Amino acid sequence: MSWTLTQNASSFSGTLTLVEPSQSVSGRGTVSGTVSGSTMQFSLSVPAGGFDGAYAGCSTTATGTGTVSGTAMTGTYTGTTSCSSATAISSGQITLNKQ
Numbered sequence: 001m002s003w004t005l006t007q008n009a010s011s012f013s014g015t016l017t018l019v020e021p022s023q024s025v026s027g028r029g030t031v032s033g034t035v036s037g038s039t040m041q042f043s044l045s046v047p048a049g050g051f052d053g054a055y056a057g058c059s060t061t062a063t064g065t066g067t068v069s070g071t072a073m074t075g076t077y078t079g080t081t082s083c084s085s086a087t088a089i090s091s092g093q094i095t096l097n098k099q
Contacts, residue, residue, distance in 0.1 A: 003031050003096060010034050016044055027051040027060070040066040040073060048082070058083035064094070071098035 005014035013032040019025070028050045033042030046060045059082045066075025073096045079089035 001094060001096070005031070007035070010036060016046075018046070023055070025051055025053060025055050027055075029060070035068060038068050040068055040075065042066065042075075042077075044077070044079075055083060060089070062089055062092070064092075066094065072096065 001016060001018040003014055003016045005012045011032070011034050013030070016029050016031045018027050018029075020027070027046040029044060029046035031042055031044040033040055041064070043063045044061070046058075048057050048059045051058055051060075060079060062077045062079025064075050064077025066073045073094075075094050077089070077092045077094060079092075081089065
């Protein structure tokens, strides 16, 4: 997953791209959240039409928390998907590095 963010005080928002390697599916959507000290809370969304291929009609939302340290953020998230053939997002882990 890659995020491109703009931060304004303690809030941030931007776009995301992701690749789900086991299904060979990519998606594009939005992310937003807040930062307080070294703690980050975020929400992400990939709308219907944001995924490629067989999942193009699916939408996904997730929320999570993370810890910011230096130029990296690590965290966890959970979410839902509208596709009945896809697995729910019961728990995911994320590590992002500032570039």
